[in-house]
Amino acid sequence: MADDPISLFDSWFKEARKSELNDAEAMALATATPDGRPSVRMVLLKGHGPDGFTFYTNADSRKGNELAANAHSALLFHWKSLRRQVRIEGPVSEVQPEEADAYFATRGRDSQLGAHASIQSRPLDRRETFEARFEDMARQFAGRDVPRPDRWTGFRVEPRRIEFWSDRPHRLHERRLFTRIEGEWIEGLLYP
Structure with missing residues (x-):
């Protein structure tokens, strides 16, 4: 049963990119506060490989602050079509x-400007305030490249556990669990 979980993920991800109607890259990111209060939201996978799974956000956002205080997380991909x-x-x-x-340089210009305009996860009095901030950024950076904001960054989840779940009839699902122990992947099965 010893397969490389990253290769298996690559295979499943390629299939998902062909079959999912929207955002095969969408993944639920779970974080927790220092006292263990959980929080989950959807983010987009922007890179992956043996070193981990990467997404980007504002480090001053709620998720950024939670990761700074508790640098552990969980991801979930759900590919309903598969x-x-x-x-x-x-x-x-x-x-x-x-x-x-x-x-950041690969993002569309409006997304780059939005990263400057947004004070992510902070209270917003009304939508027009954000739109005005966006227009201010558009004027500020008119005619030149938009640099990455200091607090806008990427995070990489280094996998220690990867579980592959496949639906089976009568809820007799298949669950393959890979656990990284001393640099090696150990594979096993879980009851559904």
Whole structure:
């Protein structure tokens, strides 16, 4: 049964990109406060490999603050069209500034301006305030490249546990669990 879970994820992800109607990259990101209060939201996978699964956000957002205080998280991909899920758990680290710069440069200009305009996760009195901030950023950066904001960065979840769940008739699902122990992946099965 010893397969490489990253290769298996690659295979499933390629299938999901062909079959999912919207955002095969969408994943639920679970974080927790220092006292263990959970929080979950959807983010987009922007890179993955043996070193981990990467997403980008504002480090001053709720998720950024929770990751700074408790650098562990869980991810969940649910590909309904394939009747599959992948669960990933592990420690989180911030990507290097050069990596964040490189990804930020690939974003559309309006997304770049939005990253400057948004004070992510902070209270907003009305939508027009945000739209005015966006227009201010558009004027400020008119005619030049939009640099990455200092607090906008990427985070990488280093997988320590990866579970592959496949739907089966009569709720007799298949669950394959890979656990990383001393640098090696150990595979086993779980009861559904």
